[in-house]
Amino acid sequence: MTVTTELDRERERLWSAVAGGDEFFATATVLAAVDAGLDPESALLDIVAPVQARVGAEWATNSISVAQEHTATAINDRVIAALAHHPAARREPHLGRVAVACVDGEWHALPARLLAEVLRLRGWHVDFLGAQVPTPHLVAHLHQRGPDALALSSSIPTRLPTAHATITACQATGMPVIAGGAAFGFDGRYARLLGADAWAPDARTAAELLVGGLASPSATPTHSAVEDLPHLVDQEYTLVSRTAAQLVRTTLGEVPEVAGYTARQRQHAAEDVARTVDFLATALYVDDDTLFTEHVRWHAEILTARAIPTAVLLTALSALRAQLTDFPRAARMLAASIRCLQEETT
Known part of the structure; x- marks a missing residue:
């Protein structure tokens, strides 16, 4: 066997x-x-x-x-x-101390929990802080406990702007940050973009990187996101984020099927559109069309599994695009996602 x-x-x-x-x-x-x-x-x-x-x-x-x-x-x-x-599974800590936490708003704590237990097995003293850790409290913990590194986990891509702020704030204390989880991309592209000191695709790799040691970042004052991501100067991310509620309401009004929905179905539809707007905003934050297109493709698969026609999603995307014609990057991302769905359904 x-x-x-x-x-x-x-x-x-x-x-x-x-x-x-x-x-x-x-x-x-x-x-x-x-x-x-x-x-x-x-x-x-x-x-x-x-x-x-x-x-x-x-x-x-x-x-x-x-x-x-x-x-x-x-x-x-x-x-x-x-x-x-x-x-x-009992091990005496001998390698140092690591804090393991999820980005604020990230409720998928199991990947971080798995990492924490693997690090304990490898001989680390681990501070496992769990899901949805507000950045100010995380920074306070780093000051109080003084770990050798922070392992930051996120599975939801829409938490990337928060992850960026968290990475920057923690590095300002001189703390090296290793990022992991599906939110940072299958190849770690968003971890690098947002300035993490290291990225690991899995717990074993993270453990090996930590044992090798991470260089401490220079303790510098917190700087603005625009300094790291110059494309944010066009304000598209900010404006889409601030008008998300209105974008959702208008979009729902443009989808004919919604008129025949029950109250519960309308609620689910509103949540779906809100999630799509969140992904659009995040794609604008990192300036990556693929992030949004992949979400739309995944969303279409979810709807299909629930016997909801892809045409409903196409209508919603078209309604969003009509509202954002003055936003070149957003319009480009929406057009690309619409083409992608049309090609897959023909």
Whole structure:
């Protein structure tokens, strides 16, 4: 029996448990694997992490509900907690101290939690601050505890402007920042753009980078985002962000299907349009058309899985474009996303 086959079986067992809402079976499954000789780090990254990724994928295809997704995530979090107390996972800190936190507004804490546990297993003293950490409180923690580095996590791209402010503020204290999570791009492009001292695609890489040491940034006064991102001088990001509520209202009024929606459906439609405007604003912040186009493609897949025609999204994008004709970058991004959807549906 190969190791890969056994890991596949353990993942299936854990998936069956979390999909069925069985916390006790889920915990017993992972702990039994460790008792049988599986390294705790592998249990975290080769069993729990892939199962959590599957949870997200199953939600995206409408195979599980939001409630089931939340339940599964909560169970995986409890599994990680149980594993942290297993005798095989006990390590004496000897490498220094690392703070691990999620960007303010980022509620997906499980990737950061996985990193925190991997770092503990590697011998770090870890301050795990959890989800949605306001930047002033994070800076205060850095001053009080004086860790060797900050690991900053974000899964939601719309948190990138906040991540930029957080990175800048923390570096102003002389603290090196390593960024990770889907929000920073599959290749770390946004981590580099926003000035992070390092980027890691996964927990193992982050641990290796931290052991190698990160150079401390020069402690300089906090500077403006425009100094790092000169394209922001056109004010498109600021104006789209400030008028988001009006953009959403007008767009909904231009989508004929909304008139026949129930109150709950209208609420979901408003949330979808608001999310699209947020992604547009973020794409303007980092000046990357691809960020917005990829979101639109993902959004179309979600709608299709829920039996909502792509034409509804196309109408909404066209309505947004009509409102932003005086914003060259925004109009360009909207036009590109419309073309992308039209090509995929023809």
